[in-house]
Amino acid sequence: MTDLLKTSLNRRTVLQAATVGAVGVSPALRALVHAQGSDAPEKKEVKIGFIPLTDCASVVMASVLGFDKKYGVTIIPTKEASWAGVRDKLVNGELDFAHVLYGLVYGVHLGTAGPKKDMAVLMSLNNNGQAITLSKALADKGAVDGPSLAALMAKEKREYTFAGTFPTGTHAMWMHYWLAAAGINPLSGAKLITVPPPQMVANMRVGNMDGFCVGEPWNHRAIMDGIGVTANTTQDIWKDHPEKVLGTSAEFVKKNPNTTRAVMMAVLEASRWIDASLSNKMKMAETVAQKSYINTSVDAINQRILGRYQNGMGKTWDDPNHMKFFNDGAVNFPYLSDGMWFLTQHKRWGLLKSHPDYLAVAKEVNQVELYKSVASAMKINVPKDVMRTSKLMDGVVWDGKDPAKYADGFKIKA
Numbered sequence: 001m002t003d004l005l006k007t008s009l010n011r012r013t014v015l016q017a018a019t020v021g022a023v024g025v026s027p028a029l030r031a032l033v034h035a036q037g038s039d040a041p042e043k044k045e046v047k048i049g050f051i052p053l054t055d056c057a058s059v060v061m062a063s064v065l066g067f068d069k070k071y072g073v074t075i076i077p078t079k080e081a082s083w084a085g086v087r088d089k090l091v092n093g094e095l096d097f098a099h100v101l102y103g104l105v106y107g108v109h110l111g112t113a114g115p116k117k118d119m120a121v122l123m124s125l126n127n128n129g130q131a132i133t134l135s136k137a138l139a140d141k142g143a144v145d146g147p148s149l150a151a152l153m154a155k156e157k158r159e160y161t162f163a164g165t166f167p168t169g170t171h172a173m174w175m176h177y178w179l180a181a182a183g184i185n186p187l188s189g190a191k192l193i194t195v196p197p198p199q200m201v202a203n204m205r206v207g208n209m210d211g212f213c214v215g216e217p218w219n220h221r222a223i224m225d226g227i228g229v230t231a232n233t234t235q236d237i238w239k240d241h242p243e244k245v246l247g248t249s250a251e252f253v254k255k256n257p258n259t260t261r262a263v264m265m266a267v268l269e270a271s272r273w274i275d276a277s278l279s280n281k282m283k284m285a286e287t288v289a290q291k292s293y294i295n296t297s298v299d300a301i302n303q304r305i306l307g308r309y310q311n312g313m314g315k316t317w318d319d320p321n322h323m324k325f326f327n328d329g330a331v332n333f334p335y336l337s338d339g340m341w342f343l344t345q346h347k348r349w350g351l352l353k354s355h356p357d358y359l360a361v362a363k364e365v366n367q368v369e370l371y372k373s374v375a376s377a378m379k380i381n382v383p384k385d386v387m388r389t390s391k392l393m394d395g396v397v398w399d400g401k402d403p404a405k406y407a408d409g410f411k412i413k414a
Helices: 003-019 027-034 054-064 083-092 102-110 136-140 146-155 170-181 197-205 218-224 250-255 257-276 278-288 336-348 358-365 368-377 403-408
Strands: 045-050 074-079 097-101 119-124 130-135 161-164 191-194 211-215 228-233 244-249 308-310 316-318
Touching: 045 054, 045 083, 045 257, 054 074, 054 097, 054 244, 054 257, 054 278, 083 097, 083 102, 083 244, 097 102, 102 119, 102 170, 102 244, 102 336, 102 358, 119 250, 119 257, 119 358, 119 368, 130 136, 130 170, 130 197, 130 218, 136 228, 146 170, 146 228, 161 170, 170 191, 170 211, 170 336, 197 211, 197 218, 211 218, 218 228, 228 308, 244 250, 244 257, 250 257, 257 278, 257 368, 336 358, 336 403, 358 403
Parallel strands: 045 074, 045 097, 161 191, 161 211
Antiparallel strands: 097 244, 119 244, 130 211, 130 228, 308 316
16 A cells, blocks of 8 residues: 555545534535545645744644644644735745734735735634733823823824734734724824834834734733733724634645645644643643744733733733634634625725725635535534624624625724
């Protein structure tokens, strides 16, 4: 028996085990499982880019815990310096996949984030777990949330600078939305700059910005270092909001469908493992804190992943809506409405000059049927609807039904 056939049969055994008892497994997946040799990954070794953030954990743990080998691939987590670097390497094929900002994938797909290339969102990696940090200097003057910041900016007029991590990305959109909800126009009333996540704290330390939006652990790190306070968490802006995704190019999915499924299964299994217990979360924190991944102390990570928050001004609280990686499968489904929301904000802030066909673009990018087939094989719950409804911090409801009206309905916009 050839090595290739052995690999194929071993992998088929794993997939058959995964599908035993699964109800309604799609014909396509049944063919994948039973057609001899057809389920072997086309590419055995894959590079997955990540940025040093807590929410890279499912990609890292899929590799560290060997879930990748179970599905016949080897994941090589590749640490990147900036989201622009991730974008470039996804576009030119240096990276096969990436832990990546939702809005970055859509920006590349439509050409609003640099080079244009057809892209794919395979699954969501996490909900929640980012924050808005304001400098200690602002907090000392009473600016500790949106309304008090607006009051200070109106009283003490100067140029106020805030940072996101990538122009079309999630953090830039949370920062824009948060400022606007407080009555501050992020385009005319403030200066917005782009700073890579691991450089946020150092830049605030030297006074380069008044506030930033970034993923953990950098908000908590700013508190530990005594240079910033948490004004709001992003789950305050939108409970269970979409955040990072497993992204790749449409071309890669087409050429390597079995590899793509294998990687999705490994990352889904890691997501499920992380959320399964507190001890798993603590082990995850110890792992990703290491120099080769986030390169920070474990105590910068392990509090907020358990929902234990402090704001740097004496307030502590337990937040049930902290960072989630699986949440019984609710996290990972690539809702079309999630992708569409980012497009509405890109239009709102002038990154898109005209309304796209919101639903058509989301259907191109979000690989819903592929995700359903993989989740079904793993007996993971899949929602019935590709849309979900949410009320954001300003009371405005997003349901994906009339995206153009929604985008145009905001008082503060480009």
